[in-house]
Amino acid sequence: MTDRELLELLVEKITSMEEKLRRVEESQIRMEDELVAKVKALFDAREVQLDVNDRILDSLSRIEGKLDRLSLKVASHDSLLKKVK
Structure with missing residues (x-):
């Protein structure tokens, strides 16, 4: 193989490697994006999801408050019914 052929082969390989590197860089940029x-x-x-969780917790708190008030009412009504009997 002559020096010229060797140089041409090296240039061809380097060109090929540069093209492959360019494609890898483009691929990397795309993946990063x-x-x-x-x-x-x-x-x-x-x-x-955090907003939804906050709304659910607020609703749960309101429901618990209503349940507590209803429990007190039921207890009061039970007490009144026992007095009536």
Whole structure:
């Protein structure tokens, strides 16, 4: 193999490697962009879930308060019924 052929082969290999590196870099950039979008979506979903949880806890608190008041009323009515009998 002559020096010229060797140089041409090396240039061809380097060109091929540069092209492969370019594709890898493009792929990496695309994956990073997709990852950022997915992390943002997860964060948004978490925020929505936290809001839902807060609303559920507020509703539960109101229901517990109503249940406590009803329990007191029932106890009062039971007491009145026992006096009537």
